[in-house]
Amino acid sequence: MGLTSQKVLLLAVLVAVALFVLTIWLWPRLSKGNWRAVLGRIGLLVATQLSLFATIGLYANNSFGFYASWADLFGQEQEPGVVTDYQTGPNGTKLRMLGTERVSVQNGSRPATGGRIDKVLVRGEHSQIASPAYVYLPPQYFQKKYAGKKFPAALVLTGYPGTAEALYKKLHFPQTQHELLKKQKMRPTVLVMMRPTVAPPRDTECMDIPNGPQTETFFTKDLRADISEHYRIGREAKSWGVVGDSTGGYCALKMTMRHPEAYSSAVALSGAYKAPRDATTGDLFGGNRQLERENNLLWRQRHLPAPPVNLLVTSSKQGEGNYQQTLRFIEQTKSPSRVSSIILDSGGHNFNTWRREIPAALEWLGNHLRA
Template sequence: MGLTSKKVLLLAVCVAVALFVLTIWLWPRLSKKNWRTVLGRIGLLLATQLSLFASVGLVANNAFGFYASWADLFGQEQEPGVVTEYETGPNGTKLKTLGTEHLSIPGGSKPRLGGRIEKVLVQGEQSKISSPAYVYLPPQYFQREYAGKKFPATVVLTGYPGTAQALYKKLHFPQTQHRLLKEKKMQPTVLVMMRPTVAPPRDTECMDIPNGPQTETFFTKDLRADISQHYRIGTGAENWGIIGDSTGGYCALKMTMRHPEAFSTGVALSGNYKAPIDSTTGDLFGGSRRLERENNLLWRQRNLPAPPVNLLVTSSKQGEGNYRETLKFIEQTKSPSRIASIILDSGGHNFNTWRREIPAAMEWLGRHLQP
């Protein structure tokens, strides 16, 4: 049974309840003052506490999508799924199709009505990084009147560690776009849904780490080339946007600002403005102060020329730790960069807050991308 399985959660809750009842039932028998009863009391209390913590942890993981599997939880990655087909682009890069995913959209069983999610394996020619992605093709992609047209695309990133499945199972990016398309508030856009952790378990903060994973190259060069060769997607920066939450939001802003030739539009939902250094990241900068400064987005605004890009940032007056920095980022944005924001009165750093922001963010993003 998988980590996110409802059976695992139900089993954990049942065990916790059973141990609680057992503790109440056996406590009088274990009240004697000898080493056996003392050990019994310690054992029951410890088992009950552990089962309660496990239940709460599973509930939180299912709600927020921190880990997708047991291997993910314990820092071990599973091998990719069985390849069903593959295509080779003109530059020799390969994108492997691993299958399709169920989509909870009315008419989702028919691609021309609900679109389709394809799971693919992107293999980076320049970065030498391979990572899975979930590509949502909107209904128009399968309709006759759009057969000769290319579509804009948006990379959608989770936080760290995150799971890509949470982007359509919890945050409902495809479902939101489907609704906006029906309301004629957004143009059809291909969504490339991923987590930024493409060199697990390390949190690379979407950087080309000296003598380490070349994550920035993967997203700004390999991913765009591979996806554009496999699907009917434009190849120019004006055709590509990127949106993410938390760590993914920092990545979205940074890669748009550092690579306007790759992405014309970036959206950060509760994003940070510089990369943390901790046990999950390791040394990101190889001791280089210059590299550290260049990846600090507030420093970039003050000291480097502004790129011609569109940026959207979000925060909350109460509940978000990035509120003051977000205001500073907005204030420091210089032309030809263009800035917009979504500021809630209150909202924590969580899925519920981002679900409130995603519809407006997607509508805004759609207005700035060109087919």
């Protein structure tokens, strides 16, 4: 059974309840002072506590989508199965189709009504990185009125470690766009949903790490080229944006500011403004202080020319640790960059807060992109 299976969670709950009941029942028998009774009490307490922690951990993981599988949890990369290449165009494509999923909206089984989610494997020619992605094609992509027309696209990134599935199962990006399209509040946009951890288990912070994974190249060159070759998506920067939460938010801002030739617009939901240095990242900069400064977004604003891009940042006055830095980022933004914000009165660094921000953020992003 998979890590996110409801059966696993139910089994954990049953085990925890059974151990609790067993502890109550056996406790009088283990009230003696001999070593066997003491060990018995210790064993029951440890087993009960572990079962409770496991249950809470599984529930939290199912709610927030931290890990997608047991292999993901234990840092083991899961090799994709062998599939048939999906060919398109005169030269084919570097994508591999892994399957399709319906969108959980009314009449979602009909692509022309609910759209479709394709699971693909992107293989980077320049970065030599391969990573899965979920591509949401809006209903208009399948309608005769739009036949032959190209669409704008938005790369949607989770935090670290995160799971790409959480973007449509928990944060409901496709479902939110579907509602906005019905209200004519945004243009139909292809969503490329991914986790920024394309070289697991390392948190690369979307960096081209010296002598390490070339994550920035993967997202700014390989991904855009491969997706545009396979789907009817514009290739220019005006057709591409990035939206992300937490680590994904930092990646969205950084890649757009550093590569305006790749992305024209970015949305950072509770994003940071510089990369951390911890056990998950290691040394991202290879001791190069200038490279470290260039990846500090507040430093970039002060010392480097502003790119012609659109930026949207979000935070909360209470509950978010990035509030003061977000105000500083807004204040330091110089023309020709343009900045907007969503500032909540209160909200934590969690899915519930981001779900409150996503409708306005998607509407903003969708109306800044052009096919």
